[in-house]
Amino acid sequence: MSDATNPMILARRRIEAPHSVPTPPKESPFYIQAASAPGDQTTFVLKQGETFAVFDRYGDIDPEGLGEKGIYHEGTRYLSFLLLTLGDVRPLYLSSNVKDDNDLLTVDLTNPDLYNQDRLVVPRSKLHIFRCKFIWQAAAYERIRIRNHSLVPVKESLRIQFDADCADIFEVRGTRRKRWGRYLDPDITSDSVILAYEGLDGITRQTRLRFSPPPDQIDAGQAIFELALPAGAEQTISVTASFESGVPISSLPSYDHALSAQKETIHHIKREIAEIWTSSEQFNRWLSRAVADLHMMTTETPEGPFPYAGVPWYSTPFGRDGIITALECLWFHPGLAKGVLHFLASTQATEVRPEADAEPGKILHEARGGEMANLGEIPFKRYYGSVDATPLFVFLAGEYFKRTNDLEFIQSIWPQIELALDWINSFGDSNGDGFVDYNRKSSSGLVQQGWKDSHDAIFHEDGSPAVGPIALCEVQGYVYAAKQAAAALASSLGKFDLSKGLLEQAKSLQQIFEEQFWCETISTYAIALDGRKNPCRVRTSNAGHCLLTGIAAPDRGRQVAQTLLSEEGFSGWGIRTVAASEVGYNPMSYHNGSVWPHDNAMIVQGLARYGLKAATLKVFEAFFDSSINFDFHRLPELFCGFQRRPGEGPTRYPVACAPQAWSAASVFLFLQASLGMTINGKEGIVTFKNPVLPAFLKEVRIRSLQSGRGSVDLLLRNHDHDVGINVLRKTGSAQVLVVI
Secondary structure (H helix, E strand, O other): OOOOOOHHHHHHHHHHHHHHOOOOOOOOOOOOOOOOOOOOOOOOOEEEEEEEEEEEOOOOOOOOOOOOEEEEEOOOOEOOOEEEEEEEOOOOOOOOOOOOOOOOOOEEOOOOEEEEOEEEEEEOOEEEEEEEEOOOEEEEEEEEEEOOOOOEEEEEEEEEEEEEEOEEHHHHHHHOOOOEEEEEEEEEOOEEEEEEEEOOOEEEEEEEEEEEOOOOOEEEOEEEEEEOOEEEOOOEEEEEEEEOOOOOOOOOOOHHHHHHHHHHHHHHHHHHHHHEEEOOHOOOOOOOHHHHHHHHHEEEOOEEEEEEEEEOOEEOOOOHHHHHHHHOOOOOOOHHHHHHHHHHOOOOOOOOEEOOOOOOOOOOOOOOOOHHHHHHOOOEEEEOOOOOOOHHHOOOHHHHHHHHHHHHHHHHHHHHEEEEEEHHHHHOOOOOOOOOEEEEOOOOOOOOOOOOOOOOEEEEOOOOOOOOOEEEHHHHHHHHHHHHHHHHHHHOOOOOHHHHHHHHHHHHHHHHHHHHEEEHHEEEEOOOOOOOOOOOOEEOOOHHHHHHOOOOOOHHHHHHHHHHHOOOOEEEOOEOEEEOOOOOOOOOOOOOOEEEEEEEHHHHHHHHHHHOOOHHHHHHHHHHHHHHOHHHOOOOOEEEEEEEOOOOOOOEEEOOOEEEEHHHHHHHHHHHHHOOOOEEEOOHHHHOOOOOOOOOOOEEEEEEEOOEEEEEEEEEOOOOOOOOEEEEEEOOEEEOOOOO
C-alpha cells in the first residue's frame, strides 16, 4: 500500500495538520486555537464516563470547522475520522437529534440520485438510512438501518470509512509537539479492525472496530457492505468501536444490553434527586436539558460522582468547576457535593512540587490523562495552579453540612479541611498581609490562577497587566466564607476554641478587605491588588462574587449591584466579565467582556442575599431569553458580551464548550436565588425568604425535595405581589417556612 492511501499515514497527517497554524501566544501556551470558522453545521455531543464524542449532524466525524470532532477516551482522540457513504456519495441529510436524556443520537438520511455512469439507478429518497449512536463503558455503539421504500429491488454499496490518529486532546487544541510514538500495523479480520498507536509513555492505545454482519470488503481504512434490498425490505448493520488503553477489553455487551444498562443508570440517578416542573414549556426545556447535561457530564469515580467541566476541551476533573457546579445544584442534588468533596479530599496536595504548583493542603485544579500529561509535556496530570479551589472546598463542605447534617462524612474529611485551612493561612498568604494571593511556581503553569485564568485577565485601569503576587477580590470573599463555614463545622465537632478563632479571622479579613479593595471612584471593589498592593481599579463581574459570600458591607454591596447592572456592565443578556467602559473591554474575549452563565448565577445568588430581588429577576429573565436562542436550550460555557439588539439572539463565542457543567447547573441557582430558598438539614426546614418569580413562570412544582429525614412536594404560584407556596405532600419531619 502506498503512502498516499495508507490510512495510518493519513492519520499522521491529521495529527500534524494543526501544526501549520501559527504558534500560540507565548503568554498562553495552552491557548485553544481557532484557525478556521466552526462552520454553520450543528455538532452533537455524547458522553459517558471517561469517553465523549463530537459528531456532525450526519453522525460522522469530519475535519471541518475547528477540527474538534472525534471520539475521545481518557484525554486521547481514539477515532478521528468516520464517514458513511452510499458508494462514493454522501447521503442527503434529513434530521438529527440527541434524545432528551442525552443518551442517544439519532440521524435520518436518505439517498441522493444514484447513477451508474450516466444512468439513474436509484432515484432520490428511495432509501431511508437511520443511525442510532450511544456510548457505554469505553465503547461507541452504532446501529444503521437501511430500508428500501421503492417498488423495485435496490443494489448499492454502503461504505464506512474510518481512521484513528490517537491525538492528545492538547494537540487537537493546537499545542505543538516535537516527538510522537509510532503507529502499529493494523490487525484486520473478517469482521474487525484494530488501529493501534504505541505512545512515548509506553502505553499502547487501540481503537477496535467490530462490524456485524461481517462486511463484504474490509481493510485498514474502510468497511464495505453490498446491499441487496428487495422492495420494502431493510437491513441492519451494527458497528462497535471500543477504546483500549494498555489493557484490551475482552468482551463487550451487545448493543441492546448496553443501551438497556445505560437507560437504567439514568433512571436510577433521576430517582435520587428532586423533580422540577413549571408552567413554562420553554423553561422546562431549559431545565430538562440542564438536568440531562449534568447527568452526562458527571462521571463516577471511586470516591463518588464528579461533574467533569466541559466538552470538548475540558472533559476532565477541575476542582473549581466541580465545586461551583455542586454549589449550584446543592439544594436539589446534595449527593453530587459529597462526591466532589470526597474526590478533592483524596487528591489534595501533600507536598511542595513547584512544577505542579502544588503545596500541602492545596486543592486540585485539574487532572488529565493522555500521553502528553504522562510525559510531562503539559503540567496538568495533577495540577494545583488554582488559588480559589482551596477556600471553595472548605466553603462547599460547610454548605453541604448545612444542607444534609451529614456529620459523619464531615468527620471523615476533617483532616483535609484542616490542611486546606493551613494552606490558606500559610502558603496562600505569601507575604503575610492577610490576603490569599498567587504567583505561579511552575514555568509552564497558568499565569493567572483565579477563575479568569486567561493570561491577560487581570489588569489595571490603563490596561497594563498586573504583576504578582496577585490577590483577587472574589478569593478574599471565598476565604471569608470558608472560615465562617469551617467555624460552624468545628463547633459541630466540639472544637470550640478553633471555631472562635476562625470567626475572629473572618471578621478581621472583612475589615481589611473593605479598607484596601473598595474603590469609591468606580463604585465597586478592585478586581485585585497587585504585588505592590496597588488596586486594579477595573469594573468587573468578580466583585459580584463578594455579594455571594457576604464579605461586602451592605451599603457597598448595593453599589456593586448598581455598577454590575449599569448599561456598561449589563449587556441585556447578562452581566459582562468586564464593563464596556473599561480600556481592556473586548466583547469577543474569553474573560474581558464576555458573559458567563455560572458567573452570573453566583452574582444573582449574591444579589438575593442582599435583598435585591428586582435585580435578581432582571438577570434571571435575561438568561431565560438567552437559553431560547441556543441549540437544545443549552447554555454554553460563555457567549460574547455585545449589547442586546432587538430581534436578535446573543452572539456565540467560537470555541465555547457546550455542554459545560457549571453553565448547565446555573439554572438551578437562578431559581433558588429568586425563591430565597435554603434548606436546614438538621431541623428539616425548607425556608423561602422573600420569594419572587419572573413573569414567565406562573407555577413551579417541586417533587421529592429532601429535607432532613423527610421530603416535600411543593406548588409555587406567582401572584402580582407575592408567591404562594402550597405543600402538596410531606413525609417525615420536613417543614416549610416562608419569611417575608
